[in-house]
Structure formats: structure tokens, C-alpha cells
Amino acid sequence: MYKSEQLAHSLKLLIENGTWKAHEKLPSLRQQVEQSGLSLITVMNAYQELEAQGLIYSKEKSGYFVVEQNSDHPTTLHVINETVEINSVVFKYLKSTQSEHIIPLGSAFPNSQLLYSAKLIQTLGQLARQRRSYEQTPSLPPGNYQLRKIIAQKYAMQGIPTDPSDIVITSGGLDALNLSLQALTQAGDYILLQQTIFYGAWQAAERLGLKVITIPEHPEHGIDLDAFEQAILKYPIKVCLMMLNGQNPIGFTVSDEIKLKLAKLLNQYQIYLIEDDVYEELYYDQKKPLSMKYFDQQNWVLHCSSFSKILGAGFRIGWVYAGKFSEHIQHTQLMSTLSVNSFIQNALVEYLSHRHYEKHLKTLRSTLQRYKKQYFNYLKTHLPEQCHVNYYPSGYFLWIELPEQVDSNEIYQHMLEHGVSVAPSSLFNISNQQNHFIRMNCSFEMNEKIQNALNQLIYIIGKSVRS
Numbered sequence: 001m002y003k004s005e006q007l008a009h010s011l012k013l014l015i016e017n018g019t020w021k022a023h024e025k026l027p028s029l030r031q032q033v034e035q036s037g038l039s040l041i042t043v044m045n046a047y048q049e050l051e052a053q054g055l056i057y058s059k060e061k062s063g064y065f066v067v068e069q070n071s072d073h074p075t076t077l078h079v080i081n082e083t084v085e086i087n088s089v090v091f092k093y094l095k096s097t098q099s100e101h102i103i104p105l106g107s108a109f110p111n112s113q114l115l116y117s118a119k120l121i122q123t124l125g126q127l128a129r130q131r132r133s134y135e136q137t138p139s140l141p142p143g144n145y146q147l148r149k150i151i152a153q154k155y156a157m158q159g160i161p162t163d164p165s166d167i168v169i170t171s172g173g174l175d176a177l178n179l180s181l182q183a184l185t186q187a188g189d190y191i192l193l194q195q196t197i198f199y200g201a202w203q204a205a206e207r208l209g210l211k212v213i214t215i216p217e218h219p220e221h222g223i224d225l226d227a228f229e230q231a232i233l234k235y236p237i238k239v240c241l242m243m244l245n246g247q248n249p250i251g252f253t254v255s256d257e258i259k260l261k262l263a264k265l266l267n268q269y270q271i272y273l274i275e276d277d278v279y280e281e282l283y284y285d286q287k288k289p290l291s292m293k294y295f296d297q298q299n300w301v302l303h304c305s306s307f308s309k310i311l312g313a314g315f316r317i318g319w320v321y322a323g324k325f326s327e328h329i330q331h332t333q334l335m336s337t338l339s340v341n342s343f344i345q346n347a348l349v350e351y352l353s354h355r356h357y358e359k360h361l362k363t364l365r366s367t368l369q370r371y372k373k374q375y376f377n378y379l380k381t382h383l384p385e386q387c388h389v390n391y392y393p394s395g396y397f398l399w400i401e402l403p404e405q406v407d408s409n410e411i412y413q414h415m416l417e418h419g420v421s422v423a424p425s426s427l428f429n430i431s432n433q434q435n436h437f438i439r440m441n442c443s444f445e446m447n448e449k450i451q452n453a454l455n456q457l458i459y460i461i462g463k464s465v466r467s
């Protein structure tokens with residue numbers, strides 16, 4: 001045994017036998033060096049080993065602390081203490097699938113043909129001829145007042161009292177998430193993520209140097225509230241970032257009952273939630289699912305959304321219901337993007353004020369529902385029986401579970417060679433334990449080209465399952 005392992009082992013015993021209690025501070029590295037006579041590097045290695053085992057955690061400039069042990073509930077949390085590293089994987093993936101010749105079944109964007117709105121194009125044309133649409137000043141942070149008013153009214157219609165001053169317009173949903181996270185955290189802080197989540201959340205954690213605790217998905221409820229509470233009791237988590245409606249990549253929507261319980265926990269433990277709700281309009285049921293903001297009586301939720309999934313990501317218009325963090329977020333905006341495109345903000349004000357928008361949403365939802373059902377039926381019929389296709393009534397993704405021994409990264413590589421992209425689960429889950437899932441974009445009409453692509457996928461998966 002190395003000296004560092006020996007030290008880690010003896011410290012571990014002190015934690016396990018309760019000599020050191022939950023959240024108690026460990027001797028500093030310097031004190032430990034003095035006490036043990038070991039070198040600084042050996043002591044550091046031992047502490048890092050304990051941190052990796054989830055027994056201790058570090059707080060910037062404060063030292064190391066004991067993690068709370070909970071023996072009633074087996075630990076299912078995943079701790080990523082090192083800096084998150086996913087951006088280069090995502091970058092490589094996006095580059096490899098960017099060509100217009102690739103059939104984009106792995107894309108996060110909905111089929112742009114479905115987003116095309118003649119009325120919006122007409123509005124853009126009309127505004128392009130008016131000088132006032134180019135005025136910059138009214139669109140500076142927090143963004144166009146009329147646009148914020150329309151967004152505030154949409155919240156109010158869902159029973160969420162909102163003032164335009166609560167809203168900050170951002171360059172899409174991703175910018176809203178990043179700005180919110182930046183407003184609430186500092187490098188080295190712990191945040192909580194769902195184990196499998198949109199890679200943008202991981203990229204934001206990487207960019208801001210945050211440590212990540214993940215909780216597993218609950219097979220029935222989507223969110224595992226026990227794991228959530230356990231994580232909060234064990235780690236000094238200030239902020240969580242989650243998707244509760246049409247979750248990307250899996251697709252589930254969390255029930256109102258669970259959302260209400262989650263809101264109570266946020267309030268009880270004083271934890272902020274950044275809610276990523278960019279798929280909020282793509283539900284298939286009669287009623288739009290409520291956001292966590294609805295259940296949030298004490299302002300612990302920052303709700304982020306955008307028009308990207310319904311009008312096109314190219315417009316780059318999103319927003320955050322920032323409440324008291326509005327000013328903080330505007331400060332950060334002024335140092336980075338300055339303002340969101342003023343011409344597009346003006347055009348959206350015009351377009352959203354008319355009934356065409358609601359009509360567009362209705363058509364979009366029913367088309368996506370029809371396409372997704374077709375893909376689902378086809379895959380369910382033709383994939384090997386060991387595969388499971390998860391279907392949820394919202395959005396345009398299917399989440400396909402392959403047998404555990406099948407590596408979805410290999411499937412992605414093979415499909416790419418045949419000019420088709422699919423999204424492997426390693427883009428959404430960095431634990432390296434869930435490599436057997438694929439996210440499929442079903443927003444393209446099931447024509448011969450798509451059917452050939454699906455047949456190729458079915459063939460490649462079948463081969464991997466048999467080998």
C-alpha cells in the first residue's frame with residue numbers, strides 16, 4: 001500500500017466509526033503534514049482519494065469537511081469532484097454531425113421545415129423596412145419591454161404572477177442557463193444535476209468550474225426526491241439545475257405532485273433551482289404542464305426558456321424569469337453579449353401579438369406527435385426485443401435503451417459512416433455507466449430516406465446485440 005493509501009484508509013476509519021462527524025472540518029493539509037510527518041503531496045493524494053470516494057468534500061478557501069453518511073438509504077449519488085470535462089466531446093460530436101449531408105437523427109434542433117411560419121417571415125419583411133425596428137436602446141438589458149410584457153402575461157395565464165421586470169431577455173435558452181448559473185455560483189461550488197441531462201448543463205458546469213453531484217432518474221416519477229434530499233444533506237449544494245417538462249434527452253414530464261414536493265424541499269433547504277424549460281410548449285396533452293415556477297412561493301426558482309424549439313434556434317431569443325437576480329444577470333450580460341438582437345426582439349413582439357402564433361404551436365404539436373408515434377411504432381416493431389424504446393407524450397425525442405453490453409458510442413460511429421447521426425448517451429451522462437442509450441430526433445417526416453436510416457440503425461444494433 002502507498003503511504004497516501006494508508007493515510008486515506010486510517011482517515012476513512014475515523015469517519016466511519018463516527019470519530020469525525022458529518023460536516024466536521026478535517027485538519028488542514030499543513031496540520032496533517034505536521035502530524036503525520038508525510039509529505040504535502042502524499043497528504044493531498046490521500047484527501048483527494050477520500051473526496052473521490054464521496055467521504056469528504058472541499059469548500060474553497062475553507063478546507064475539507066466530512067460528508068454526511070446515510071445508512072438507511074443506499075447511496076446512489078454520483079459525485080464529480082474534479083472539474084467537469086465534456087465540452088471537447090460535445091464539440092467533436094457537433095462538428096462530426098454538422099454537414100448538411102448527414103441525416104440529423106442525433107440533432108437537438110427540431111426540423112426547421114416545421115418551424116417555418118409564413119406570418120413571421122412576413123412580419124420580419126415589414127419590420128425590415130421600418131427604421132424604428134433597428135433602434136438599439138430599447139432592447140438593451142433586460143430586453144425589449146413589450147416582449148417582456150408578453151412573456152410576463154404568458155406566466156400570468158398559467159397562474160404565476162409576473163411583472164415584466166422579473167424577466168431578462170437572453171440569447172437563447174443556453175445563455176439564460178449560463179447567466180443564471182453564473183449569478184448563483186462561484187468556481188468550486190457544488191451544484192446538483194440530474195444524472196442524465198442536456199449536455200449544455202454539463203458544459204455550463206465545466207465553464208464555471210463547478211463540482212457536480214448527480215441524482216439518478218426515478219423510473220416512475222422522473223425525479224428521485226429521496227436521492228435529492230440525501231444529496232442536499234450530504235453536500236453543501238446551493239443550486240440545482242433540472243428539467244422537469246419534456247426532459248432532454250429522456251422525455252419525461254414530472255407530475256404536479258412531485259413538483260410540489262420538490263418546491264417544498266427547495267424552500268426547506270434554501271436551495272435555488274434553475275429550471276430549464278425550453279420544451280415547455282411541445283406537450284401533446286390538452287393542458288400545458290406547469291413549471292416549477294408555479295409551485296415556487298418563495299422565489300427559489302429561476303425559470304429559463306426560449307423560442308428555439310418553436311420558431312427556430314437561429315433567432316437566438318430566450319429569457320429567464322430572474323426575479324431578484326434580474327440586475328445581477330444584466331450586469332453579466334453587459335460584460336459579454338451586451339444585448340440580444342434588437343431587430344428580432346421587435347419582430348417577435350409583433351408576431352406574438354397575433355393569433356397566428358397559437359395556431360403555429362397547435363400545428364407543430366400535432367405534427368410532432370404524429371411523427372414521433374410513427375418512429376416509435378417502427379422501432380418497436382423492428383428493433384431486437386432486448387431493446388426498449390421510451391415514449392413520452394411531448395417533444396420530439398425517443399430515448400432508446402439498448403442491452404447493457406452495447407456501446408452507443410460505437411453505434412454512433414457506425415451510423416456516421418453511413419451518413420446518419422444519432423446521439424449517444426455519453427453526451428448526457430458523464431458517469432461512464434450508462435453508455436447503452438441513444439437519443440433519436442423524430443421531427444423529420446418518415447420518408448424513404450428516413451426509413452433507410454432507421455433500417456441501418458436497426459441492422460447495426462442487431463449486429464451488436466448478437467456479437
Ligand SMILES: Cc1ncc(COP(=O)(O)O)c(C=O)c1O
Nearest residue numbers: 108172173174198248306308313
Ligand atoms: C434542454 C435544452 N436546454 C437548452 C437548450 C438551448 O436552447 P437555445 O437554443 O434556446 O439556446 C437546448 C437546445 O437544444 C436544450 O435541449
